[in-house]
Amino acid sequence: MAIQIMSAAFTGIKGVLVTVEIDITRGLPALNIVGLADVSVKESKERVRSAILNSGFDFPVNRITINLAPADLKKEGSLFDLPIAIGILLATKQIIVNDINDYLFIGELSLSGELKKVRGSLPVVMEGIENKIEKFIVPTNNAKECSLVKTAKIFPLDNLKQVVDFLNYKDLMPYKQCRDLEILINEELDYEDVMGQESSKRAIEVAAAGGHNLLMYGPPGSGKSMMAKRIPTILPSLSQEESLEVTKIYSVSGKLDGNCGIILQRPFRNPHHTISRIALVGGGNKIIPGEISLAHKGVLFLDEILEFKKSVIEILRQPLEERKITISRHNGTVEYPSNFMFVSALNPCPCGYYGSYEKQCSCSDYERRRYLSKLSGPLLDRIDIFTAVNLLPYNKIAGVESSEKSVIIKKRVEAARKIQEKRFSQDVIHCNAEMGQKLIKKYCHLDNSVSKIMELMYDKFNLSSRAYSRILKVARTIADLDSSKNILDIHIIEAMQYRKFIDERII
Numbered sequence: 266m267a268i269q270i271m272s273a274a275f276t277g278i279k280g281v282l283v284t285v286e287i288d289i290t291r292g293l294p295a296l297n298i299v300g301l302a303d304v305s306v307k308e309s310k311e312r313v314r315s316a317i318l319n320s321g322f323d324f325p326v327n328r329i330t331i332n333l334a335p336a337d338l339k340k341e342g343s344l345f346d347l348p349i350a351i352g353i354l355l356a357t358k359q360i361i362v363n364d365i366n367d368y369l370f371i372g373e374l375s376l377s378g379e380l381k382k383v384r385g386s387l388p389v390v391m392e393g394i395e396n397k398i399e400k401f402i403v404p405t406n407n408a409k410e411c412s413l414v415k416t417a418k419i420f421p422l423d424n425l426k427q428v429v430d431f432l433n434y435k436d437l438m439p440y441k442q443c444r445d446l447e448i449l450i451n452e453e454l455d456y457e458d459v460m461g462q463e464s465s466k467r468a469i470e471v472a473a474a475g476g477h478n479l480l481m482y483g484p485p486g487s488g489k490s491m492m493a494k495r496i497p498t499i500l501p502s503l504s505q506e507e508s509l510e511v512t513k514i515y516s517v518s519g520k521l522d523g524n525c526g527i528i529l530q531r532p533f534r535n536p537h538h539t540i541s542r543i544a545l546v547g548g549g550n551k552i553i554p555g556e557i558s559l560a561h562k563g564v565l566f567l568d569e570i571l572e573f574k575k576s577v578i579e580i581l582r583q584p585l586e587e588r589k590i591t592i593s594r595h596n597g598t599v600e601y602p603s604n605f606m607f608v609s610a611l612n613p614c615p616c617g618y619y620g621s622y623e624k625q626c627s628c629s630d631y632e633r634r635r636y637l638s639k640l641s642g643p644l645l646d647r648i649d650i651f652t653a654v655n656l657l658p659y660n661k662i663a664g665v666e667s668s669e670k671s672v673i674i675k676k677r678v679e680a681a682r683k684i685q686e687k688r689f690s691q692d693v694i695h696c697n698a699e700m701g702q703k704l705i706k707k708y709c710h711l712d713n714s715v716s717k718i719m720e721l722m723y724d725k726f727n728l729s730s731r732a733y734s735r736i737l738k739v740a741r742t743i744a745d746l747d748s749s750k751n752i753l754d755i756h757i758i759e760a761m762q763y764r765k766f767i768d769e770r771i772i
């Protein structure tokens with residue numbers, strides 16, 4: 266009779282239960298794996314054979330068939346090694362366990378029988394719990410991320426021999442339970458360290474408060490990336506639900522190290538300009554999430570954005586709009602969330618000093634235009650706030666005045682976000698930046714006098730309708746920071762400032 270062992274795989278960041286069936290019959294010795302297994306699963310034959318022998322058990326000299334169900338799900342990765350090995354030991358009666366289907370098994374085996382860490386254990390455990398499985402046997406190095414799931418009983422083990430001993434003498438092993446979340450604050454980064462730059466800091470605060478995308482421009486050394494890196498310190502803290510979602514992405518990427526079970530801080534991703542399309546948006550042979558998903562709920566920062574290949578930047582358009590990325594593959598598609606705040610920085614011209622008081626720009630008009638032409642209209646259209654960052658005059662750097670701490674700015678940001686949560690409680694969005702035309706109409710109403718000012722600016726600066734909506738959304742956020750129910754003229758005028766690009770051009 267065939268033996269059944271519960272295991273699981275994942276697609277995107279969602280776990281899927283998989284039943285591993287093992288049947289041993291007489292015949293020429295062979296081991297076959299069926300059920301849409303890819304190369305990495307097929308390789309497990311050799312690992313399982315060596316692991317069983319090297320752990321002191323016998324490997325049957327019979328015909329072994331392993332079926333992974335459901336058959337229509339493409340299975341990849343090495344996480345079925347452990348359930349396959351346990352199934353073979355049960356089928357050959359080398360161990361006898363009555364309640365084997367109370368457990369879900371995942372783990373890669375080394376040739377010597379050690380259990381090695383696998384990708385995606387967090388979504389796997391979450392899926393198990395949804396299907397009323399409570400007990401999980403996992404590699405020790407996966408234990409921390411798995412124990413984030415309340416009600417899961419996690420049994421972390423080091424090798425195949427230990428798993429067998431555990432199944433024989435269960436009561437000797439305590440399980441790991443869900444830990445309380447400890448809040449770690451990155452103490453090293455703080456806006457307190459950023460001298461001057463008050464207008465840019467204000468622009469960043471507005472961007473953080475409404476979840477708006479931001480572009481900073483200014484000469485090299487003016488502190489653009491220093492300010493960008495500190496954005497997560499003023500964003501609202503992650504809720505437990507958000508933490509789990511972000512951690513799932515890192516779990517399937519294999520990017521959680523043993524010490525860190527859960528992601529508690531909003532991610533800040535800062536890929537280099539040589540990054541490939543796949544590394545940025547995800548995909549590849551093994552299909553793993555890209556930087557845009559690793560930045561989910563946090564910040565994606567592209568420094569020197571004009572140095573990136575145009576094709577790489579263009580690919581951001583879809584995820585910026587849809588806040589998720591769909592990756593097509595030969596059988597079906599995988600979807601990863603990618604709802605991030607997009608922050609970028611650039612020098613205003615090739616030499617970097619155009620418009621600066623400190624140094625003369627040495628570029629020609631033509632060079633400057635050609636340089637900026639790399640920024641496509643559709644991408645610029647997705648940026649709500651532009652801010653110029655200038656080199657600081659000496660008296661600002663040498664001055665003793667201290668800057669505001671991140672925690673104080675964060676309090677204001679959180680208050681503004683609370684107003685937005687309440688506003689959008691009946692809608693599917695969370696912050697002002699996510700408003701579409703319909704919601705802009707609903708929530709960004711202007712009184713007569715304010716509407717007149719807007720009309721004046723619209724005509725004077727020849728605004729596009731896109732720019733018009735962006736100004737309204739940003740003005741809504743500024744009003745929220747002000748705890749003002751109505752959008753006032755000062756809010757509109759400040760929002761207008763953030764449409765000013767290089768050359769004082771309004772876009």
Ligand SMILES: [Zn+2]
Pocket residue numbers: 614615616617618619626627628
């Ligand atoms: Zn220049």
